[in-house]
Amino acid sequence: MGAYHPLEIEEQGAERVMSRYSAADIEAKWQVAWNEAGIFRAERSQDKPKYYVLEMFPYPSGRIHMGHVRNYTMGDVIARYRLATGHSVLHPMGWDAFGMPAENAAMASGGHPKDWTYGNIADMRGQMKPLGLSIDWSREFATCDPEYYGQQQALFLDFLEKGLVYRKNAVVNWDPVDMTVLANEQVIDGKGWRSGVEVEKRELTQWFFKISEFSEDLLEALDGLENWPAKVRLMQENWIGRSRGLQFAFSLVDGPDGHDRIEVYTTRPDTLRGASFVGISPDHPLAKRLERDNAELAAFNAECRKGATTEEALEKAEKKGFDTGLTVRHPFDNDWELPVYVANFILMDYGTGAIFGCPAHDQRDLEFARKYDLPVATVFGPATGEEGTFIPPEEGGPAYVPPKSETVNYIRGFAGQQAQSGDEAVEAAVDFCEANGVGQGVTKYRLRDWGLSRQRYWGCPIPVVHCETCGVVPEKKENLPVELPYDEGGTPIDFSIPGNPLDRHPTWRDCACPSCGADARRETDTMDTFVDSSWYFARFTAPDAETPTRMEDAEYWMNVDQYIGGIEHAILHLLYSRFFARAMHICGHLPEKAIEPFDALFTQGMVTHEIYQTKDDKGRPVYHLPEDVTDGKLADGTPVQIIPSAKMSKSKKNVVDPVNIIEAFGADTARWFVLSDSPPERDVEWTAAGAEATYKHLARVYRIVSEIAEDTSPANASEDEALAKDMHRAIHDVTGGVESFGFNAAIAKLYGFTNALARSGAGAEAKKAAAKVLAQLMSPMTPHLSEELWSVLGGEGLVAQAPWPVADEALLTDDSVTLPIQVNGKRRAEISVPKDMDKAEVEKIALSHEAVVRSLDGAQPKKIIVVPGRIVNVVV
RNA sequence: GCCCGCGUGGUGGAAUGGUAGACACAGGGGACUUAAAAUCCCCAGGCCGAAAGGCCGUGCCGGUUCGAGUCCGGCCGCGGGUACCA
Numbered sequence: 001m002g003a004y005h006p007l008e009i010e011e012q013g014a015e016r017v018m019s020r021y022s023a024a025d026i027e028a029k030w031q032v033a034w035n036e037a038g039i040f041r042a043e044r045s046q047d048k049p050k051y052y053v054l055e056m057f058p059y060p061s062g063r064i065h066m067g068h069v070r071n072y073t074m075g076d077v078i079a080r081y082r083l084a085t086g087h088s089v090l091h092p093m094g095w096d097a098f099g100m101p102a103e104n105a106a107m108a109s110g111g112h113p114k115d116w117t118y119g120n121i122a123d124m125r126g127q128m129k130p131l132g133l134s135i136d137w138s139r140e141f142a143t144c145d146p147e148y149y150g151q152q153q154a155l156f157l158d159f160l161e162k163g164l165v166y167r168k169n170a171v172v173n174w175d176p177v178d179m180t181v182l183a184n185e186q187v188i189d190g191k192g193w194r195s196g197v198e199v200e201k202r203e204l205t206q207w208f209f210k211i212s213e214f215s216e217d218l219l220e221a222l223d224g225l226e227n228w229p230a231k232v233r234l235m236q237e238n239w240i241g242r243s244r245g246l247q248f249a250f251s252l253v254d255g256p257d258g259h260d261r262i263e264v265y266t267t268r269p270d271t272l273r274g275a276s277f278v279g280i281s282p283d284h285p286l287a288k289r290l291e292r293d294n295a296e297l298a299a300f301n302a303e304c305r306k307g308a309t310t311e312e313a314l315e316k317a318e319k320k321g322f323d324t325g326l327t328v329r330h331p332f333d334n335d336w337e338l339p340v341y342v343a344n345f346i347l348m349d350y351g352t353g354a355i356f357g358c359p360a361h362d363q364r365d366l367e368f369a370r371k372y373d374l375p376v377a378t379v380f381g382p383a384t385g386e387e388g389t390f391i392p393p394e395e396g397g398p399a400y401v402p403p404k405s406e407t408v409n410y411i412r413g414f415a416g417q418q419a420q421s422g423d424e425a426v427e428a429a430v431d432f433c434e435a436n437g438v439g440q441g442v443t444k445y446r447l448r449d450w451g452l453s454r455q456r457y458w459g460c461p462i463p464v465v466h467c468e469t470c471g472v473v474p475e476k477k478e479n480l481p482v483e484l485p486y487d488e489g490g491t492p493i494d495f496s497i498p499g500n501p502l503d504r505h506p507t508w509r510d511c512a513c514p515s516c517g518a519d520a521r522r523e524t525d526t527m528d529t530f531v532d533s534s535w536y537f538a539r540f541t542a543p544d545a546e547t548p549t550r551m552e553d554a555e556y557w558m559n560v561d562q563y564i565g566g567i568e569h570a571i572l573h574l575l576y577s578r579f580f581a582r583a584m585h586i587c588g589h590l591p592e593k594a595i596e597p598f599d600a601l602f603t604q605g606m607v608t609h610e611i612y613q614t615k616d617d618k619g620r621p622v623y624h625l626p627e628d629v630t631d632g633k634l635a636d637g638t639p640v641q642i643i644p645s646a647k648m649s650k651s652k653k654n655v656v657d658p659v660n661i662i663e664a665f666g667a668d669t670a671r672w673f674v675l676s677d678s679p680p681e682r683d684v685e686w687t688a689a690g691a692e693a694t695y696k697h698l699a700r701v702y703r704i705v706s707e708i709a710e711d712t713s714p715a716n717a718s719e720d721e722a723l724a725k726d727m728h729r730a731i732h733d734v735t736g737g738v739e740s741f742g743f744n745a746a747i748a749k750l751y752g753f754t755n756a757l758a759r760s761g762a763g764a765e766a767k768k769a770a771a772k773v774l775a776q777l778m779s780p781m782t783p784h785l786s787e788e789l790w791s792v793l794g795g796e797g798l799v800a801q802a803p804w805p806v807a808d809e810a811l812l813t814d815d816s817v818t819l820p821i822q823v824n825g826k827r828r829a830e831i832s833v834p835k836d837m838d839k840a841e842v843e844k845i846a847l848s849h850e851a852v853v854r855s856l857d858g859a860q861p862k863k864i865i866v867v868p869g870r871i872v873n874v875v876v
Numbered sequence: 877g878c879c880c881g882c883g884u885g886g887u888g889g890a891a892u893g894g895u896a897g898a899c900a901c902a903g904g905g906g907a908c909u910u911a912a913a914a915u916c917c918c919c920a921g922g923c924c925g926a927a928a929g930g931c932c933g934u935g936c937c938g939g940u941u942c943g944a945g946u947c948c949g950g951c952c953g954c955g956g957g958u959a960c961c962a
Contacts, residue, residue: 059962099962172960183960231880235957238879311958315877364877447959454960529962568956570880575959605882606956677888677900683881683955690888690901697900700915748890748899755899820895825943827895851929865942871894875942 023666056565150481227600241446248439250328265351459526
């Protein structure tokens with residue numbers, strides 16, 4: 001970081017004293033002024049429109065990083081802009097405070113997750129406040145506050161009553177050495193992060209939210225989210241994954257016990273006549289039945305159950321099958337028998353856990369067929385196409401998978417020879433199959449129910465009790481919150497013992513059944529932290545309410561007008577929140593208008609930074625702090641791999657601390673700096689260079705405006721008018737930039753306007769008016785400096801509350817316009833013409849231009865394109 | 877693997893299908909100064925040229941268009957997500 005310090009600027013005479021910019025003094029002064037005036041307190045107002053700005057709340061890791069500064073500064077620009085445009089603004093802040101890092105910290109260095117978390121919150125609040133954010137701190141809460149998670153438990157009970165929560169078995173990552181459940185993040189290359197042994201899949205009974213019941217609604221409603229980025233809507237659409245297909249059964253030839261059929265779902269019923277095998281999941285009931293008296297299959301299934309549970313791991317694993325020896329009959333031909341394989345790539349969770357394979361039209365099936373020597377039969381080929389470009393898969397070509405709605409030639413189809421592949425072919429096949437009594441068309445979704453159980457301590461306890469006689473009994477609402485115990489019944493909670501401390505807690509775990517009063521056990525699973533963040537936006541509307549929300553406040557403040565956060569939340573957090581809003585509405589905690597809680601969404605890019613990585617003896621990555629690396633080596637000489645760009649995260653040790661910048665140059669410099677240059681939606685690689693230059697610019701603005709405040713020069717009509725034009729152009733451009741998240745472009749315009757102001761020969765009055773506008777336009781980005789400038793210029797009250805300036809349309813256009821002239825698309829000349837000159841006249845001037853004549857070299861133009869106000873293109 | 881993005885000077889980046897490189901950073905030159913800092917002014921995509929000007933140029937290959945950084949197809953590279961990281 002720069003060695004340059006504002007206080008080291010030497011005083012040199014009265015002029016220098018007057019123009020000295022001391023961020024520290026200015027910022028402290030105006031933060032006190034804002035506090036005293038209470039201007040950021042959100043209050044319901046009858047005569048102002050409301051505006052709710054929300055940035056995704058932070059996880060209290062202990063230090064703010066540049067990503068936070070970027071996120072909260074953007075939100076603050078919007079919040080301050082809306083305050084200036086006369087809105088009643090809600091701009092709250094809280095803490096997403098449950099989660100694994102607190103337990104990891106306790107594991108690594110003792111202490112208690114609660115103390116660690118609240119300590120971090122205090123630290124981060126202390127680092128955040130100097131930024132001068134326009135936050136209503138009176139609404140602050142942490143999700144680990146019992147007042148918050150108690151209300152979350154009440155929501156859980158309401159959902160339970162409405163049938164929106166249920167229990168079922170699901171697989172988790174199990175570490176067989178540490179005897180504990182692992183998060184996906186704790187599984188590295190299929191191995192436990194601490195034990196280093198291969199993890200296994202294990203089934204546990206867990207709680208689920210019925211988000212899949214809302215699949216269609218969550219999908220359909222995406223269309224209405226016009227102010228969401230298209231890419232987020234698309235990602236959610238793909239995630240929900242609606243598909244149309246055929247569900248039908250193959251009859252088993254010699255199935256064991258009662259197994260006489262295999263139910264299959266396919267999105268490609270048109271390829272049914274190209275089927276060559278049936279595959280079932282290792283977790284399919286038939287596979288489980290068969291492994292009982294087939295040791296080899298049992299071993300195969302056991303092998304499949306090793307490894308991680310992530311979709312990525314499953315998809316990337318080598319595709320393997322096991323021939324069960326059983327066969328099924330093809331539904332259209334009793335004599336046609338297909339072999340049944342157990343295959344590791346079939347998920348029990350999706351469809352029916354069984355598929356048929358058509359190798360000719362699916363690359364994965366083709367590879368499987370070649371591996372196990374199964375027949376390949378082409379169902380359709382290209383309708384047209386050049387000679388010899390199509391090698392049928394059975395002759396060694398790749399699987400033929402044409403794009404949707406391409407017309408293809410069916411050889412073994414259902415609806416004539418030439419037909420479209422894709423949706424039409426699927427519908428035709430479904431119709432044919434239904435008419436012939438083979439299954440029925442169904443719509444399925446990829447979206448699975450949301451498993452919320454976590455076998456961990458630092459989370460919101462699930463408020464139910466297990467009773468031997470009554471079964472699963474909800475805790476009574478009057479007993480909420482079910483509070484996390486601080487210790488293990490007299491002894492400190494010990495995270496060095498694997499497993500969940502709640503499981504072994506003697507007094508907390510054992511309780512009376514809320515229904516019959518007999519001895520019972522509390523549920524020791526806690527909730528996924530995504531639950532905490534799925535409704536915090538609603539809680540901010542009434543953080544002190546005795547119920548999860550207070551309707552009159554929810555009615556007033558919802559929806560969030562502008563939500564801002566990282567693109568990494570594009571799917572899970574945003575989808576879960578949309579589900580929660582619906583469920584809360586059903587339970588009477590949100591008005592109907594809030595079922596889509598975020599009117600507008602902006603996804604900012606991440607702040608990335610180099611990471612310094614070595615590998616340990618097991619080949620797992622180890623990360624190092626920048627200060628431990630010199631010339632690409634550690635102190636002991638180990639070479640370090642430098643990975644140029646990765647999301648800043650504590651675990652990767654690549655977090656840059658913004659506190660240094662704030663201390664050296666002030667909050668306004670930090671704010672201006674993170675907003676300038678990079679477009680907000682794009683990832684930005686962090687470099688320290690530039691913060692000092694930003695400070696110099698702000699000091700320059702301070703100096704220029706201070707001089708203007710003392711200026712007494714007389715009016716100068718033409719200069720005054722020119723400056724007024726610049727001013728209105730700046731108002732227009734900066735306002736547009738702020739409203740469209742073009743902060744970097746807005747700042748570029750402010751540089752331009754500042755330069756124009758500095759060079760202007762206008763009179764004092766015109767300059768003062770322009771300087772006041774400059775202070776206002778800068779105020780969302782550099783609020784402290786702007787207050788100071790506003791006050792120096794004699795502005796009324798606080799600039800934060802001054803009405804946003806409005807551009808005069810009449811001053812935004814010029815009378816003449818510069819037109820480039822192209823010959824065959826290459827720029828050859830430039831002319832300046834009156835704005836409204838007609839095309840023929842422009843054409844004439846263009847053609848007679850010396851450079852154009854030279855370039856034409858006597859050739860006759862074939863065509864002349866004149867785009868008024870834009871360009872002239874002469875085509876030869 | 878699959879889904880979604882992104883790729884422009886030395887650097888960050890600008891550009892409703894219409895003059896590619898605005899605005900900055902770093903750099904070079906100059907003014908002021910005994911000197912430095914600070915400040916102010918000027919230069920600056922690459923190549924050729926004294927200049928005028930010319931050619932090339934937005935990851936790569938191809939296409940649409942009078943005109944493509946922008947739209948379409950195919951690659952390559954990087955990033956995010958992939959349901960227990962938050």
